[in-house]
Amino acid sequence: MTVDSSLVDRIVHGVLQQLRTPGPFAAKPVPPAAAPLSAPAPRPAADCRIGQPVITARLIEELVPKTATGVVVAQRAVVTPAALDVVRARKLTIRREAAAAPETSPPARxxxxxxxxTPAVERLGRQNRWRRELLGCPDDAAALAISTLSRGDADRVVIFAAQSHRAACLANRNSAVKAAAIASFDDLRSVLEQLRVNVLCVDPTGRTDFELTRIIDLFEKPRPVRSKAE
Incomplete structure (x- = not known):
């Protein structure tokens, strides 16, 4: 019997096609298993703060959790011997809060x-140490000094005016103002020993910026509070 080779090729090709095509009962691919969830990392232990002035054993037992590694107490807190025994038994550390930094007074305004x-006053203004106002007469300068001190916008006022005595006299009409006109650095030192001046009137004519700076620095220097008896 003669076998047609082309027929054989078609039969083989059909069989291979059927083998490549999955049937209705073919096994489905199994999805990969999900990775197991890892347990959350434990939180790092922290110190426990107790703010009471007296630290007792009972306070430590009630307030300090088992996960804590230390106890923080106030700077001047008293820790009883029994509390120290509990601290040692639980292998805790105990420390005091740092002392608060002393308050510093703000710079003079x-x-x-x-x-x-004058050129010296102009150079003085370039230091940007003080707030400046330009006015046309000593009367306006005295009025501005009174309003500024009354509102609390400044601690002291320096008036540069040729008529320094007039400016001081007008400013002293207000009870909140104690003004003085000075002629030199030594004059100011003498005035400050006797009066608590908050308005200083200076004629800047012929003075150097160094001299004016010394005068203002001395005027701004904190002075001890004088008693009424003095």
Missing amino acids: TLTVIVRN
């Missing part, structure tokens, strides 16, 4: 009112 402008 000074307003400079310029009626008489």
